[in-house]
Amino acid sequence: MSMPFYASPEQIMADKAEFARKGISRGKSIVALEFAGGVLLVAENATSLSKVGEIYDRIAFAGVGKFSEFDQLRKIGVRFADTKGYAYSREDVAGQALANAYSQAIGEVFTREMKPLEIEIIVAEVGDDRWEDHRKNSLYRVNFDGFISDHANYCVIGGNVADVETWLASNYQAGLSTADAVRMGKKALDSGSERGSNLTETTLEVCLMDRTRPGRKFTRLSVEEVRVMLDNG
């Protein structure tokens, strides 16, 4: 009589985690930075497929790993936010609730499904000057297993988080201008890039949430705008 196949839960989870990490480690990195005017998101991305997107008035999304999976997550985030804003009010759509919902959904997939999501995401929320208790920015990171963490000043996801974080730990400055923040984001990603490469405006995707704008704060910077900012450094 043959023994039925048995694998311990620890083993199954460890295997899934290793599988997901392998998928993510092949990817490039994204950094979210707080600067004087709001929150900046800089991604190493030479393609026209966006890794950074708008969710709602003050909320942006960034994802690394498998494109089809994080883009799907971006879309369900937009659906979540728009439905909530329609059912209640625009001010009721908050980054923390969205990050929590992501954490639940991603964790659920990790436990239940055969294949975990090979992604890591950032939910960034820019502060609102109108209300005393909402002035601070928020940066949340959600991992492939649903693990959620919140960050101050900067937040990094992608293939080489350790090097980029080390660089930022010793070089990050608060209160930078937009152009200075873009240059800092580029240098941080340079430090984590495989060949210590020199990223340019054509290999970067740069989006920002400008807290002084009315309504929707999200803007995508054009290649030309990024070039000007990098050149003046």
Added chain:
Amino acid sequence: MLRPCSGGEPVDWRGNYQGSSFFELLQVEQPQLMPNISAMGQGPIDSIPHGTTVLAMRYEGGVLVAGDRLATAGHSVASRDVVKVFATDSHSCMAISGAAGPSIEMAKVLSVELEHYEKIEGQALELDGKANKLSQMIRQNLPAAMQGLAVVPLFAGFDLRRRSGRLWKFDITGGRYEEAEFDATGSGGIYARETIKQGWRSDMDQESAAKLAVDALTAAADEDRATGGIDLERRIFPIVKLCSSAGVEDCLEANIESAYRDTLARRAKGGSSS
């Protein structure tokens, strides 16, 4: 699936709806949030507020949309300062006449719809696409329209590809008709249209378009008891929005007031009503 409100059971984490439309998303995932009042018994409902006169006209470089501020319920005033002209996104506007509740809700859904599509697809709808979407939403409202809750809006915007202002009117079945010059709907629409017809020129600038709009709304309020005139005592002015390549802007109350005072001065000399 991420759900802010309870709904049916999701198939998997992606949710049951995969498209780019917010209106369809509500139908599939959150039907209880749909602005659908079709199954509410028999017979017309006539005691709810109705909006009255709105108009739209093209000018050189854009399109203007304006509306008075009165809502009536039967023979009573329901509200003196209701807003019937809405910016639905950065370059388009919708003006409503008909049952105020469903009309205002439809303007709200349309503006979420346009923003939702833009975020999901990474690209905004063309102006034609926006007008088409609105006509589908009006068609869905047909059962309610048959009970007297008609939504008959005007939709106008600046077409960024054609570089010109465009406007559409609709009927209760969702029929969509593009107008080349101007249009006005609502109970005072016929009077507003007559006034615009006499003064409209294709090469009008923003300022003269705004003046003509004030003239037309004043004429409508003069002839139609359900249309609100400009109320200088209460400082209630019509909403006048201008859609041009720069986006949607509000016409300043000071400009509306001075145009209105010109109209009054002309009227004081007698003759025509405007």
